[in-house]
Amino acid sequence: MDILSLEDVKEFIGSLNMKSFTDRRMKVIFLLALETGLRRGGLCGLRIDDLDPEGMLITMLPDSLKAKRSRTVPVSPQVVRKI
Numbered sequence: 768m769d770i771l772s773l774e775d776v777k778e779f780i781g782s783l784n785m786k787s788f789t790d791r792r793m794k795v796i797f798l799l800a801l802e803t804g805l806r807r808g809g810l811c812g813l814r815i816d817d818l819d820p821e822g823m824l825i826t827m828l829p830d831s832l833k834a835k836r837s838r839t840v841p842v843s844p845q846v847v848r849k850i
Contacts, residue, residue, distance in 0.1 A: 776801065795849045799825075803840045820847050 771779075779797065783790040796810055809827055817826050825840045842850075 771801075795846070798846050798849060799842070802843060802846055805840065815850075818842075818847070818850060820850075823847050 780794060783794050785791055785794075799805060799813075800810055803825070805827070812828070813825065817828065818824075819826070823842050823844060825842055827838045827840060829835045829837050
């Protein structure tokens with residue numbers, strides 16, 4: 768498994784254009800992946816309704832997960848603000 772260094776993470780985030788909606792969305796997805804360890808399918812299947820900003824939780828529905836069981840994932844306040 769490839770593990771990104773802190774420098775790689777900073778370089779990738781620094782290369783994004785924060786005026787572009789697509790790049791802002793990519794940054795949020797990237798931060799969510801780093802923080803939660805969610806797989807691509809889980810990340811791509813997320814909907815805004817899956818986020819509980821007050822509880823700082825994401826509820827993953829079974830149809831977007833490999834294990835086919837729902838699960839709740841904590842999210843930091845910083846990433847919740849980005850979302």
